[in-house]
Amino acid sequence: VTERASAGERRRPGSRPGIPDATVARLPLYLRSLHGLADDGVATVSSEELARLVGGGAGSPAKVRKDLSHLGSYGTRGVGYDVAQLLTTISTELGLIRSWPVVLVGVGNLGHALAGYGGFASRGFRIAALLDADPARVGELVGGLRVRPMDDLDGVVREQGGAIGVIATPAEAAQQVCDRLVAAGVRSVLNFAPTALEVPDGVDVRKVDLAVELQILSFHEHRKSSAPAPLEVLA
Amino acid sequence: VTERASAGERRRPGSRPGIPDATVARLPLYLRSLHGLADDGVATVSSEELARLVGGGAGSPAKVRKDLSHLGSYGTRGVGYDVAQLLTTISTELGLIRSWPVVLVGVGNLGHALAGYGGFASRGFRIAALLDADPARVGELVGGLRVRPMDDLDGVVREQGGAIGVIATPAEAAQQVCDRLVAAGVRSVLNFAPTALEVPDGVDVRKVDLAVELQILSFHEHRKSSAPAPLEVLA
DNA sequence: GAGTGTGAACGTCTTCACAGCA
DNA sequence: TGCTGTGAAGACGTTCACACTC
Numbered sequence: 001v002t003e004r005a006s007a008g009e010r011r012r013p014g015s016r017p018g019i020p021d022a023t024v025a026r027l028p029l030y031l032r033s034l035h036g037l038a039d040d041g042v043a044t045v046s047s048e049e050l051a052r053l054v055g056g057g058a059g060s061p062a063k064v065r066k067d068l069s070h071l072g073s074y075g076t077r078g079v080g081y082d083v084a085q086l087l088t089t090i091s092t093e094l095g096l097i098r099s100w101p102v103v104l105v106g107v108g109n110l111g112h113a114l115a116g117y118g119g120f121a122s123r124g125f126r127i128a129a130l131l132d133a134d135p136a137r138v139g140e141l142v143g144g145l146r147v148r149p150m151d152d153l154d155g156v157v158r159e160q161g162g163a164i165g166v167i168a169t170p171a172e173a174a175q176q177v178c179d180r181l182v183a184a185g186v187r188s189v190l191n192f193a194p195t196a197l198e199v200p201d202g203v204d205v206r207k208v209d210l211a212v213e214l215q216i217l218s219f220h221e222h223r224k225s226s227a228p229a230p231l232e233v234l235a
Numbered sequence: 236v237t238e239r240a241s242a243g244e245r246r247r248p249g250s251r252p253g254i255p256d257a258t259v260a261r262l263p264l265y266l267r268s269l270h271g272l273a274d275d276g277v278a279t280v281s282s283e284e285l286a287r288l289v290g291g292g293a294g295s296p297a298k299v300r301k302d303l304s305h306l307g308s309y310g311t312r313g314v315g316y317d318v319a320q321l322l323t324t325i326s327t328e329l330g331l332i333r334s335w336p337v338v339l340v341g342v343g344n345l346g347h348a349l350a351g352y353g354g355f356a357s358r359g360f361r362i363a364a365l366l367d368a369d370p371a372r373v374g375e376l377v378g379g380l381r382v383r384p385m386d387d388l389d390g391v392v393r394e395q396g397g398a399i400g401v402i403a404t405p406a407e408a409a410q411q412v413c414d415r416l417v418a419a420g421v422r423s424v425l426n427f428a429p430t431a432l433e434v435p436d437g438v439d440v441r442k443v444d445l446a447v448e449l450q451i452l453s454f455h456e457h458r459k460s461s462a463p464a465p466l467e468v469l470a
Numbered sequence: 471g472a473g474t475g476t477g478a479a480c481g482t483c484t485t486c487a488c489a490g491c492a
Numbered sequence: 493t494g495c496t497g498t499g500a501a502g503a504c505g506t507t508c509a510c511a512c513t514c
Contacts, residue, residue: 022483028450032429046495055431057440061495062485069497077491077496094450095457102449113348114445119429123446124453162460164452187459188452190445194267194354196290204455205292206448210349211358213441214337215263215329217399217423218359220439222330224422225397257505281473296473297507304475312474312513 019093023067027090029054030067034087046080091124101128101160103186105177106169107137107147110192114168115143128163129156133173150180157184164188171195178205254328258302262325264289265302269322281315326359336363336395338421340412341404342372342382345427349403350378363398364391368408385415392419399423406430413440 033053037045047068051059068075071089075081091097102125104114115130130147132138140147148156157163165181167174167189174193181189182203191197191207199205268288272280282303286294303310306324310316326332337360339349350365365382367373375382383391392398400416402409402424409428416424417438426432426442434440 020483024454025447025451027454028444028447029431031450032447033431048495053431056433058431060485062487063483065496066484066498073497075496078494079492080495093454095453095460096450100449100453100456109348109351113344116344117445119446123450125446125449162456164449164456188456190448190452196264196268196288196293198291202459204452206452208443208445208448209263210352210443211354211360212260212263212267213425213443214335214360214399215266215331215358216260217425217439217441218330218335219259219262219328221335221397221399221423224437225330255505283473295507297509298505300474301476301506308475310474313472314514315473 019070023070026054026058026063026067027094029058030064031087031090031094031096034083034090037083038087043083044080045083045086047075050081094124096124098124100125101163102126102166103129103131103153103156103160103163103181104166104168105131105150105153105181106167106173106193107132107140107142108168108170111168112142114166115145125164128160131156133169153180154184157181157186162187164190167191167193167197169193254305258305259329261289261293261298261302262329264293265299266322266325266329266331269318269325272318273322278318279315280318280321282310285316329359331359333359335360336398337361337401338364338366338388338391338395338398338416339401339403340366340385340388340416341402341408341428342367342375342377343403343405346403347377349401350380360399363395366391368404388415389419392416392421397422399425402426402428402432404428 030050033050034045036053047061047064051061051064053059068081068086071093073081073089074085099121102120104111104127107115107130111130111132115127120126127143127145129152130142130145131150131153132147133150135149137147138149163186165186165188167177169177171193174191174195175197178189178191178197178199182199187203189197189199189203189205191205194209194211197205265285268285269280271288282296282299286296286299288294303316303321306328308316308324309320334356337355339346339362342350342365346365346367350362355361362378362380364387365377365380366385366388367382368385370384372382373384398421400421400423402412404412406428409426409430410432413424413426413432413434417434422438424432424434424438424440426440429444429446432440
């Protein structure tokens with residue numbers, strides 16, 4: 001699900017010329033596979049091996065090489081890429097050297113799951129605060145953090161620099177919550193509520209919608225079901 | 236996050252010529268907006284209005300018209316599209332006339348959240364079974380359903396026709412669970428575990444990885460932070 | 471007049487193929 | 493010899509602009 005691309009594509013003087021969106025979307029996948037390799041003590045990967053690791057759809061050796069070449073990559077011909085070096089290069093490019101504070105709004109079913117998700121810390125994020133509009137939930141201890149009232153939002157965002165906002169509220173509340181996040185200074189939002197959010201320029205929104213994913217699968221499943229003849233051997 | 240496209244692109248004789256993947260990915264968004272309109276008693280939409288409703292990134296009027304034209308659409312020039320008719324057309328195309336059974340494997344934090352998600356039924360899906368490998372969890376009542384042991388998988392999938400599998404297990408178990416789903420006859424899988432899954436041809440996998448989404452946001456946030464000069468007024 | 475449907479232009483992403491280097 | 497780095501070709505997706513219809 002995934003959707004809104006970066007607004008600005010600024011391309012400043014000193015900075016690396018823009019990395020294509022499609023490449024940016026794959027860098028995290030490379031990162032994941034590289035962590036696995038590093039854990040196994042592997043020192044070097046070829047583009048072919050890396051493509052295989054990130055998995056069918058997202059990986060062809062040529063794609064991997066093009067992607068990495070955008071980072072000004074340092075592969076060694078005849079050998080491959082240095083795993084450790086690629087890890088730091090990609091992490092740096094993604095801004096994952098520091099760990100980003102995440103402000104999670106909405107501590108319902110999904111919010112609980114997100115708060116309890118272990119993979120945050122190792123992937124460059126830490127939950128800085130849990131907020132909920134429901135007074136009955138405020139004060140509750142979830143994943144080691146106490147749920148705070150919405151009024152704390154401004155303070156939390158300001159004391160953390162440049163936090164990422166995660167919206168896990170019902171659809172009806174999402175736009176309002178988003179507005180408050182943006183007003184508090186948040187410029188990156190991950191939205192789990194099934195609604196489109198309106199944001200001013202300079203704010204990035206990505207969204208994850210479970211039902212949308214299932215409906216896309218449904219389309220393909222439907223197609224398969226209504227295609228009784230798998231044979232097309234003639235020609 | 237979203238990723239693997241359909242394997243086969245079969246394009247059989249009687250069927251509609253292939254709808255582009257990009258369009259398929261947007262149909263659920265149109266559907267959502269249209270439901271909203273129908274609930275409000277609106278009878279007709281223009282491509283411009285619909286584009287606005289699905290939200291910034293995904294909507295331009297031209298895109299909407301192209302997308303809908305792939306469905307052999309029936310808009311009325313000078314007026315717009317009939318909301319009710321579009322609803323049924325898109326629902327039919329996505330295979331959402333029937334409601335699809337969903338088999339959810341892994342009833343941890345995330346599994347609980349998914350099982351408790353209310354939006355399933357209204358969007359064309361119903362949870363047919365919850366499964367978990369942990370004997371301690373089997374028997375637990377979650378979202379009105381009793382958690383069943385993995386051994387029930389074959390039976391469940393077979394008694395439901397063409398179920399969609401959802402994997403909400405830890406990464407280590409995901410491939411094994413996926414293999415069992417596929418062996419049982421599942422051809423569409425939604426994977427929440429942060430791993431690439433290998434599947435035979437004809438099986439579609441979509442994946443949702445929270446950390447990947449955050450890392451993509453991180454990239455843009457990082458860019459913004461390291462771009463101190465918002466002025467580029469010279470030229 | 472208003473808004474769809476669509477060819478044609480444009481831009482982006484992917485794949486190919488091969489030169490070049492360890 | 494093996495694998496990277498990259499122009500060039502090709503596929504795909506989006507945007508434009510306008511003819512056509514209600």
